[in-house]
Amino acid sequence: MDSNNGKRCSWQRCRDRRNDASCPAVTRSTIAALATGRPPSAVAIIRISGPAAFAAVAGLCGSLPPPRRMSLRTLRDPNAQLLDSALIVVFPGTATASGEDLAELHLHGGAAVVSGVLDALTRHPDVRLAEAGEFTRRAFANGRLDLAQVEGLADLIAAETATQRGQALALAGGVLTRLADSWRDQILSVLAQAEAGLDFAEDEADVAAHIAQASTERLHLIAAELNALVADSGRAARIREGLTIAVIGPPNVGKSSLVNALSTRDMAIVTPIAGTTRDTIEVPMNLNGAAATLVDTAGLRATDDPIELEGIRRAKARAAAADLVLHISAPGVDEGGMPVGAWRVLNKCDLDPSAVTEVDYRVSALAGDGIAALRAALADWAAAATRPGEPALLAHARHRAAFADAAAAVQAAAGTDDEVLRAEDLRRAAHALGRIAGRVDVDDILDRIFGQFCIGK
Numbered sequence: 001m002d003s004n005n006g007k008r009c010s011w012q013r014c015r016d017r018r019n020d021a022s023c024p025a026v027t028r029s030t031i032a033a034l035a036t037g038r039p040p041s042a043v044a045i046i047r048i049s050g051p052a053a054f055a056a057v058a059g060l061c062g063s064l065p066p067p068r069r070m071s072l073r074t075l076r077d078p079n080a081q082l083l084d085s086a087l088i089v090v091f092p093g094t095a096t097a098s099g100e101d102l103a104e105l106h107l108h109g110g111a112a113v114v115s116g117v118l119d120a121l122t123r124h125p126d127v128r129l130a131e132a133g134e135f136t137r138r139a140f141a142n143g144r145l146d147l148a149q150v151e152g153l154a155d156l157i158a159a160e161t162a163t164q165r166g167q168a169l170a171l172a173g174g175v176l177t178r179l180a181d182s183w184r185d186q187i188l189s190v191l192a193q194a195e196a197g198l199d200f201a202e203d204e205a206d207v208a209a210h211i212a213q214a215s216t217e218r219l220h221l222i223a224a225e226l227n228a229l230v231a232d233s234g235r236a237a238r239i240r241e242g243l244t245i246a247v248i249g250p251p252n253v254g255k256s257s258l259v260n261a262l263s264t265r266d267m268a269i270v271t272p273i274a275g276t277t278r279d280t281i282e283v284p285m286n287l288n289g290a291a292a293t294l295v296d297t298a299g300l301r302a303t304d305d306p307i308e309l310e311g312i313r314r315a316k317a318r319a320a321a322a323d324l325v326l327h328i329s330a331p332g333v334d335e336g337g338m339p340v341g342a343w344r345v346l347n348k349c350d351l352d353p354s355a356v357t358e359v360d361y362r363v364s365a366l367a368g369d370g371i372a373a374l375r376a377a378l379a380d381w382a383a384a385a386t387r388p389g390e391p392a393l394l395a396h397a398r399h400r401a402a403f404a405d406a407a408a409a410v411q412a413a414a415g416t417d418d419e420v421l422r423a424e425d426l427r428r429a430a431h432a433l434g435r436i437a438g439r440v441d442v443d444d445i446l447d448r449i450f451g452q453f454c455i456g457k
Contacts, residue, residue, distance in 0.1 A: 030056060031130035031138075032121045034114055041109030046117055048105070049098040049135055052126035054090055057103045060120055067092050075105070077120040084113045098135050099142025140438065147438025148177045151396055155240060162289035163388045167239050167395060176393045180403075180436040186222055187410065187433070190215045191426040194419050212417065219414035226407035233394035233403075238323065239386050240395035242284070242291035245378070246319040249328035250336055251299025254347040257365035258328060259283055259296040262375055280314050287375075290382035295322065300336055324381060329357070345374065398435075405432035 030050025036043065048056055058064050059078070065071030065088055075083040087106040096102040107113050121127050136153060139145045145153070152171025159165040170176070193215050247255045260266050263283045281296040295318050298311030319325050325342035329335045331352040338344065343360045350364040361377065363370035386392070394400045406429045413425035 030124075030127045031134055032056070032118060032127055033130035033135070034118070035104070035135075036109070039109050039111040039114050044107045044109035044114050046105040046107065046114070046121070047135065048103045048121060048127070049096075049100055049130075049138060050126070051101060052124060053101045053103045054092070056121050056124040056127045057088060057090065057105070059124060060105075060117070061086075061088060064088070064090055070106070075107075075117060075120075077116065078123055083116045083120060084108055086117075094142065097144065098138040099144040100138065146174070146177050146436075148180075148399070148436050149174055150438075151398075152176075155395070160284070161286050161291045163239050163386055164291055166388070167236070167392055170391065170393065171395070175391070176399065177437045179393065180433045183222060183226065183406070184430050184433040186218070187406075187426050187430050190218060190413075191423055191430065194413075194423045194426060212419070215422075216414050219410050223407055223410040223414055226403055226410060229394060230400060230404050230407060232392065233400045235386060236392035236395040237400075239290070239388075239392050242293050243287075243324070243382055243385060244293050244295060244318075244322045245285075245324045245326060246295045246297060246315075246322035247326045247328060248297050248300060248315055248319050248339075248342075250330075250333050253299070253328045253330040253333055254365050255299070255328045256281075256296050258326075258345070258347055258363065259294045261363075261365040261368070261371050262378070263294055280311075280318055287382040288379040289388060290379070290386050292378070292382060323385065324378075329359070331357070402432045402435045405429075 028051065030048065030052035032046060032048045035045045035047040054064055060075045060083070061073035063073075065073070067090055070087045070089045072085065073088045074085050077083055084107050086108075089104050089106075091097075091102040091104075094100065105117060107117060118129070122129060136145065136150055140147065140150055149172050152168050152173070155168035156165065156172055159168050194212075247259055249255055259281070260283075263285045265283065280298075283294045283296065285292045285294050297315030297318060298308060300312055300315060303309060303312070319339055319342075325339050326345050327335070327338045327342040328345050328347050330346065330348040335344075344358070345361045345363060346357050346359040347363055347365055349362040350367045350369055361370060361374045363374055365371070394403060409425045409429035409432060413422045413429065416422050416425070
């Protein structure tokens with residue numbers, strides 16, 4: 001909130017008012033935080049950003065090293081007590097990660113060292129501890145990152161697989177922003193033509209009609225490209241959020257054992273008692289670079305037990321929402337109903353090798369038979385579902401909504417002969433694409449986005 005007038009301050013406006021100390025987005029204070037993992041560790045890095053960064057560091061080590069050159073310094077607190085021997089580096093000016101003076105202290109990673117240095121830094125009257133995501137928020141406010149790049153950075157920190165890492169690096173590197181800006185420029189070009197057409201005299205109507213026809217053809221092409229990207233957003237979301245594989249079937253066919261075998265970890269409780277699993281259990285799995293979650297579920301059977309009934313209801317719900325369903329059976333066990341498209345997997349095949357059952361895969365979770373083949377098949381399925389190596393950019397709901405709005409507006413503009421209405425539709429399309437980089441209408445989501453980061457990011 002703006003302390004001067006009680007209104008929310010727009011971070012977009014503040015990026016154009018960097019010298020206005022009354023605006024809270026303009027970073028008058030200096031912040032400090034641990035930028036590495038929780039101690040103890042071999043090395044700990046404390047980051048300081050803001051106008052008093054260099055003065056605060058000089059107060060600990062006496063003299064600053066040359067800019068962008070790491071130097072060894074002895075750190076002492078205001079009472080001249082030794083804190084550590086550390087490597088110091090300073091980055092002056094606006095061409096830094098946060099867009100302001102920035103310093104880093106590379107310390108020994110002990111808890112006492114880190115807490116002592118942070119305490120000494122915050123004794124400086126203009127230095128305080130950073131809030132979650134505040135360094136990145138300053139980078140956005142100072143024009144060092146746009147909002148899509150910020151989201152990509154958050155995705156990169158959270159990435160667990162190679163596919164997720166590649167997707168996050170593309171977003172953090174500005175690929176989506178450049179794509180949105182390219183289409184926005186094309187739309188603004190057509191908008192300029194539409195507005196120029198309003199100025200043609202009646203005796204120049206043929207010229208205006210020719211321009212309108214060319215613009216319509218161009219808009220249809222842009223709308224088709226935008227709609228194609230939106231249509232592929234499901235794949236992008238699956239890469240970012242991971243695929244879901246529901247493991248269902250009757251009780252006591254070894255579903256939990258199979259989940260443990262496929263994930264190579266002992267996550268699900270296994271007993272010979274039918275109905276051991278009552279609730280869904282999620283187990284993460286890396287399928288050759290694609291993130292997936294195996295969902296172990298309650299056995300499907302007729303029962304009067306209200307707790308087990310709830311487990312069965314949840315099992316069916318997860319199966320309905322899953323990207324893939326593995327229906328597990330065992331020799332001599334009635335399979336029951338099976339969802340359309342599910343993979344039929346016969347477990348405990350080692351107990352009765354002669355059992356004749358029409359299934360997709362035969363495995364033994366305990367003996368290990370067929371597990372490698374099933375895991376390889378799942379990896380092939382995941383590769384087909386995510387198509388690694390192909391761009392998959394609209395992984396965030398915010399991005400999908402902006403591009404869908406732009407596509408609808410462009411389609412509307414292409415479908416009208418009224419130049420006034422066309423111009424208005426094109427303005428809506430340009431406005432929607434401007435939301436991608438955070439140039440317009442983003443105040444209400446900033447706290448949520450930056451809140452994803454840790455304190456030192």
